[in-house]
Each structure stands twice: as C-alpha cells, then as structure tokens.
Amino acid sequence: MRKILRRLFFIFIVCAVGYVFLTSIDSNTGDIEEVVLKDEELLEIYYFDVGEADSTLIRYKNHNILIDAGNTIDGKKLSKYLKSIGVTNIELAFATHAHEDHIGGMQWIVYKIPVDVIYMPEHFAEWKSYQNLMNSTKEKNVPIKVPQIDQEFNIEDLNIKVLWVGKSEDYNENSIVLKLNYKNTNYLFMGDATNDVELQILDKDIKSDVLKVGHHGSKNSSSANFLYKVEPKYAIISVGKDNEYGHPHDIVLEKLEKLNTTIYRTDLSHTIRLKSDGEGIKFDFIKTDVNGGDLRD
Numbered sequence: 001m002r003k004i005l006r007r008l009f010f011i012f013i014v015c016a017v018g019y020v021f022l023t024s025i026d027s028n029t030g031d032i033e034e035v036v037l038k039d040e041e042l043l044e045i046y047y048f049d050v051g052e053a054d055s056t057l058i059r060y061k062n063h064n065i066l067i068d069a070g071n072t073i074d075g076k077k078l079s080k081y082l083k084s085i086g087v088t089n090i091e092l093a094f095a096t097h098a099h100e101d102h103i104g105g106m107q108w109i110v111y112k113i114p115v116d117v118i119y120m121p122e123h124f125a126e127w128k129s130y131q132n133l134m135n136s137t138k139e140k141n142v143p144i145k146v147p148q149i150d151q152e153f154n155i156e157d158l159n160i161k162v163l164w165v166g167k168s169e170d171y172n173e174n175s176i177v178l179k180l181n182y183k184n185t186n187y188l189f190m191g192d193a194t195n196d197v198e199l200q201i202l203d204k205d206i207k208s209d210v211l212k213v214g215h216h217g218s219k220n221s222s223s224a225n226f227l228y229k230v231e232p233k234y235a236i237i238s239v240g241k242d243n244e245y246g247h248p249h250d251i252v253l254e255k256l257e258k259l260n261t262t263i264y265r266t267d268l269s270h271t272i273r274l275k276s277d278g279e280g281i282k283f284d285f286i287k288t289d290v291n292g293g294d295l296r297d
C-alpha cells in the first residue's frame with residue numbers, strides 16, 4: 001500500500017513539474033498561457049525597445065528580415081545586438097517611410113551587416129538621416145527598391161505581402177504596410193500608417209493574430225473599424241517611456257481592450273520577443289540595450 005502511495009506521489013510530482021515547465025507566466029498581465037511550441041522551425045519576431053521609434057526583426061531558420069531600424073542614436077547598438085544573436089546577413093529590409101525614428105539607425109545596419117536589398121516608398125527627404133542612409137547604401141552597393149502594392153515575398157514557409165505603400169506628401173501615409181503569414185498564424189506591421197491608410201486596406205485580408213500597432217499608438221491611427229477587422233489577439237506598441245507625444249493614446253488602448261486584445265508595450269516590457277511554430281504564439285521580454293535614446297532601468 002505504501003509503495004502504491006509513494007508511486008502516486010511520484011507521478012503527481014512529475015505532472016506538477018511538467019505543468020509548470022510547459023506554461024509560461026505573462027510578465028505584463030500575470031496571466032498563465034498554456035502554449036506549447038514544437039521546438040523545431042520556430043519563427044521569431046523581435047519588437048525592439050528603441051524608445052520612441054520602431055525596429056522589428058523577423059527570423060526564420062537562417063533568414064533575417066528587418067523592418068525599420070530605430071533612431072540614428074540606436075543604430076550602432078542595434079547592429080551590435082543583431083550580430084550578437086547571430087545575424088550575419090539581412091536578406092530583406094524594409095524602411096517603412098523616411099522619418100528619422102524609422103530609418104535613422106539603418107545607415108549603421110548597412111555599414112555593419114551585409115544587407116541584400118532595402119525596400120522603401122518612393123520619396124525624397126532633405127534631412128540628414130535620409131541622406132546618410134542614401135550615402136551608406138551607395139557606398140555598400142545596397143539596392144533600394146520601391147515595393148508594389150500586393151507584391152509578395154516568399155521565403156521558405158513565410159509569405160510577406162505588401163498591403164500598402166503610398167506616394168503622398170505625408171510621409172506617414174506612405175508607410176509600407178506588411179502582412180506576414182507563417183502556416184496558421186498572421187502578423188500585421190503598420191509602420192506609421194494613418195486612419196486614411198487603414199481605410200484603403202479595409203477590404204483586404206487583414207485579420208491577424210498579432211498587430212504591430214500603427215504610429216506608436218497615436219490616436220490618428222487604429223480606427224475602430226480597422227481594429228474590428230484585424231481582430232488581433234495581441235497588439236504590440238513600440239513607444240518611448242514618458243514620450244512627449246502622449247503615445248500610446250488612451251483611446252487606442254481602450255479600443256484594443258474592448259476587443260480583448262492582450263497589449264504589450266516596449267516602454268513597459270523592453271524588447272518583446274515572439275516565438276511561433278505556426279500554430280501557437282508565445283512571448284518573452286528581453287533587456288537588449290539597443291535603445292540609445294533614453295536611459296532605462
């Protein structure tokens with residue numbers, strides 16, 4: 001009898017340890033997510049903590065795709081970090097639009113890491129960060145191409161589709177909007193796209209598990225109709241701590257909360273890393289030292 005009890009107790013301990021191991025505690029909300037990923041062929045997405053700016057890395061097998069590269073002041077640190085995690089080549093880079101908080105760091109990426117091609121909207125800017133990027137790409141022979149709406153990039157199991165790119169005087173409205181599909185999961189990247197852009201893509205297939213929220217959570221993006229159609233389970237907001245713009249706006253947070261979307265913010269959680277096997281999605285949070293703009297604890 002004692003032997004049976006001991007065996008039952010042993011089985012209980014093994015189950016309890018296994019349960020704790022297979023669940024992850026969500027550091028933002030304290031919720032317990034029961035997501036178990038197959039540890040092969042994982043997609044990784046890093047939403048970098050670059051303060052009031054934007055930079056995202058998509059990794060799959062040996063492929064690296066970069067969307068924006070933060071402010072100029074973040075560039076050196078970001079390239080160093082990318083190297084430290086084994087990024088030796090970027091085969092596809094998107095500069096969503098010419099504002100400094102998106103392209104500023106990209107000149108450093110071009111100087112420090114081989115980049116095969118950069119896609120950006122067809123526009124010209126006079127400011128220094130744009131000119132520096134142009135100079136670095138000339139020096140390193142990196143071609144700059146203008147993407148077309150509905151253009152697709154297929155890399156192994158990944159499909160990246162250009163949902164929007166503009167040609168207006170308003171740089172935010174030119175933002176390249178991308179949708180990534182990996183097996184049964186979908187990810188939307190909005191750059192600084194405005195409500196007007198959201199209206200333009202409303203009839204497309206925009207439903208996504210994870211939304212990279214447009215324009216750092218500005219109230220001029222994330223319209224109710226748009227969010228309702230995207231129906232994100234998770235929303236990522238790239239935003240600087242105590243930034244002067246008041247991002248993210250409460251009204252955007254309220255709309256997302258109404259949709260029961262879990263919100264992660266770089267000002268609260270540092271760099272947000274997503275992992276997926278194409279079915280489940282898991283998050284963890286890393287202190288990456290890629291933020292050159294403000295001192296962080």
Ligand SMILES: [Zn+2]
Nearest residue numbers: 053099101192
């Ligand atoms: Zn921006």
